[in-house]
Amino acid sequence: MNTLIESIYALEILDSRGNPTVRVYVELFDGTREFSSVPSGASTGQNEALELRDNDKRYGGKGVQKAVDNVNTLIADALEGMDATRQKDIDYTMIELDGTENKSKLGANAILGVSMAVAKAAAKSLDIPLYQYLGGTNAVRIPVPCMNILNGGEHADNSVDFQEFMLVPHGAPSFKEGLRYVAETFHILKGILKDRGLATSVGDEGGFAPDCESNEAAIELIIEAINKAGYSPGKDLSIAVDNAANSFCTNLKDNYDLVWSGRGKMTSDDLINLAGVWLEKYPIILWEDPLAEKDWDGFAKFTEKYGNKIEVVGDDIFVTNTKYIQEGINKKTANSCLIKLNQIGSVTETIEAVRMCRDAGWRYFLSHRSGETEDTFLADFAVAMDGGHLKTGSACRGERIAKYNRLLEIEHELAGRSEYRWK
Ligand code: PGA
Ligand code: ZN
Numbered sequence: 001m002n003t004l005i006e007s008i009y010a011l012e013i014l015d016s017r018g019n020p021t022v023r024v025y026v027e028l029f030d031g032t033r034e035f036s037s038v039p040s041g042a043s044t045g046q047n048e049a050l051e052l053r054d055n056d057k058r059y060g061g062k063g064v065q066k067a068v069d070n071v072n073t074l075i076a077d078a079l080e081g082m083d084a085t086r087q088k089d090i091d092y093t094m095i096e097l098d099g100t101e102n103k104s105k106l107g108a109n110a111i112l113g114v115s116m117a118v119a120k121a122a123a124k125s126l127d128i129p130l131y132q133y134l135g136g137t138n139a140v141r142i143p144v145p146c147m148n149i150l151n152g153g154e155h156a157d158n159s160v161d162f163q164e165f166m167l168v169p170h171g172a173p174s175f176k177e178g179l180r181y182v183a184e185t186f187h188i189l190k191g192i193l194k195d196r197g198l199a200t201s202v203g204d205e206g207g208f209a210p211d212c213e214s215n216e217a218a219i220e221l222i223i224e225a226i227n228k229a230g231y232s233p234g235k236d237l238s239i240a241v242d243n244a245a246n247s248f249c250t251n252l253k254d255n256y257d258l259v260w261s262g263r264g265k266m267t268s269d270d271l272i273n274l275a276g277v278w279l280e281k282y283p284i285i286l287w288e289d290p291l292a293e294k295d296w297d298g299f300a301k302f303t304e305k306y307g308n309k310i311e312v313v314g315d316d317i318f319v320t321n322t323k324y325i326q327e328g329i330n331k332k333t334a335n336s337c338l339i340k341l342n343q344i345g346s347v348t349e350t351i352e353a354v355r356m357c358r359d360a361g362w363r364y365f366l367s368h369r370s371g372e373t374e375d376t377f378l379a380d381f382a383v384a385m386d387g388g389h390l391k392t393g394s395a396c397r398g399e400r401i402a403k404y405n406r407l408l409e410i411e412h413e414l415a416g417r418s419e420y421r422w423k
Contacts, residue, residue, distance in 0.1 A: 002030035003084045003125050008114060010071035012064050015040055015371040016399040017204060020053075020064045023373075024071055024113035028084055032125040036116035038109045039342055040371035042204065043154045043163060043244045045293050045316030046252065047324065049345035052107025067107035074106060075114055084122040091115050091348035108345030115346040116377050130377070131410055134347075135384025141419040142175035142411045143366065143382045143390040144168060145404060146240050146286070147182040149189055149225075150210070150218050151203030152260060153247045155370055158199075158209045160218050161258040163244035165207070166391060167222065168285060170422035171236035175411045178420065179404055181229075181237055183395040189225035204370040206394030214261055219282055234283030240391075241278075242288035245271070246316050249292035256292070268298035272305060279306060285422075286389075288313035288338060288365070299333045311336045313365050320344040320353045329360045336363035341381070354385050366390040372399040379406035388422060 007027045015021040015037075023037040040051060052070070054063035078097050082090060094114065098106040123133035131139045147167045152160025167185055169178035189208060193200050198210035212218045219239065226233045233239075249256050256266040266274075268291055275290055287306070291298040293316040303312045315338035318324045325337050337357050341350050357364040366382040368391065382390040393400030411418045 001083060002028065003122055004029045005080050005082050005084050005118070008071060008076040008079055008117075010068040010110070010113060012068050013037060013373070015373050016397065017371045019062045019371060020059050021371070021373065022064050022067050022071065022109045022113040024117040026084065026114070026117040026121040028121050028125050030125055032121050034117055034120035034124050036113055036120055036377055037373035037375040038113045039369035039373065040109075041340070041342070041369040042371065043247050043316070045246070045319040045343065047102075047319045047321060048343045049108030050102045050104040051109050051342070052104070064107075064109060067110040070106045070110045071114060075110060079114065084118050084125065087115075087119055087122070088348045090118050091346040095346065103345045108342060112342050112345045115348070116341070119347050120377065129410070129413065130380035131383035134381060135386060139384045139386060140414055140417055141383065141386050141388060142407055143388055144170055144420070144422055145175065145179055145182060145407070146365075146389055146391040147186065148205045148207045148391060148394050149182070149186050150222060151205060151207035152209070152215070152218065153244050155205060156203035156209030159211045159213070159261050160209075160215055161248050161260045161263070162215050162218070162241055163247065164205070164242035164288075165218055165222055166240040166242070167226070168238045168240050168389070168422075169236065170238060170285070171232070172420070174420045175407055175418070179408065181231060185225050185229040185231065185237065186395040188229040189221065192221060192225055192228065202394065202396060205368075206397035206400050214263070219278070223282065238283040238285040240286035240288070241284060242315070243271075243290050244316070245289050245292045245295070249295070251294070252292045253294040254292070254298060268295055268301070272298065272302050275302065275306065279309065284310060286311040286313060286365070289315045289317070293317040296331060296333055300331055303332060303334050307335045311363055311365070313338050315340075315367075320350060322349070322353055322356050325353055325356050329356070329362065334362070336365055338367050339364050339385070339387070340367050340369060341378070342369060351385070354387065363387065368392040368400070368403065374399050374402045376402050376406035379403040379410065383407070383410055
């Protein structure tokens with residue numbers, strides 16, 4: 001059969017931060033060859049699947065030669081001869097071969113690289129686009145690009161505690177126009193920063209990282225940029241925030257310390273009340289990780305208070321893992337889950353996470369990682385999953401733009417039959 005796997009091999013390459021990551025090549029019996037590269041996070045949840053690193057002298061311990069070797073030997077031996085179109089079989093064969101709870105034997109980076117490359121190869125062999133292969137013929141909805149234009153926290157060296165401020169072009173008529181709205185506003189923001197003598201250097205995901213005097217000042221700058229770009233805040237463009245609250249919470253539970261801005265210690269209730277003030281003042285429609293990963297009570301309180309108004313997204317608390325998502329659904333911890341392929345480590349399990357959210361009436365928010373590559377798998381995957389929105393960085397840095405450009409291509413390919421809407 002044409003789609004049987006002939007060979008699998010991996011290579012150690014570099015990601016957008018210059019750290020090693022895994023790229024996997026898959027070749028099928030019919031000669032189809034595809035590859036995929038694995039992203040890597042910086043503000044990670046404790047329960048993420050394990051990213052196997054060498055911890056030796058090379059690359060300050062960050063080498064991935066062990067993961068590469070696992071692909072080239074154990075995984076290749078197990079999968080060669082299997083049918084690439086049987087994604088679930090492929091993924092569960094690797095999960096069983098690994099045999100650990102968090103993929104620590106083979107490495108989630110090894111497993112995910114193979115999982116994505118196999119999907120790409122199967123789609124190519126069948127001569128259908130990846131989004132359609134994974135999502136079916138009804139995969140026509142292009143996600144609203146939540147563009148991260150201002151960075152703080154662990155993604156930047158500045159005085160902003162909250163990690164990401166995103167622009168959400170939900171009022172645009174199409175993805176192409178939405179992307180234009182946010183890219184234009186990004187450039188206007190750059191001008192405003194320049195005029196104020198603030199830095200226009202960018203963080204890991206391409207957003208600006210100015211030394212604002214407070215977190216509020218960051219959001220005020222963005223509103224100013226929206227207005228100056230000729231858009232209406234709350235109508236054309238709204239704002240999404242990712243506190244990534246783990247990064248200013250030493251015990252990961254309820255002991256917050258906003259060190260970057262110098263605002264100092266805050267309780268869970270303080271943060272929830274602050275969000276209330278912001279929601280009154282600013283057009284925020286989505287809030288991710290408002291509290292830390294062990295602050296389940298705080299999270300539920302936040303959702304109870306604001307969940308009928310905005311999307312409350314759990315990232316580090318759920319880590320794309322159905323075990324934690326199910327707990328979140330039971331406890332009403334949030335009303336949406338961030339979805340990152342490498343948090344769980346295979347395409348099939350990621351789809352299972354999405355399906356669980358959908359069944360519960362939750363939303364799900366597809367996401368890149370702060371360490372990325374030029375691979376555009378995420379763009380196709382987001383269309384296939386039909387979730388309506390994604391975040392994949394700013395209007396600069398090639399590894400982010402590659403995903404946006406792929407989405408433009410998909411929208412174009414669908415020739416007027418694509419869909420674009422927030423909800
Ligand atoms: P990360 O950040 O990729 O560094 O984990 C992204 C996020 O927190 O959403
Ligand atoms: Zn996050």
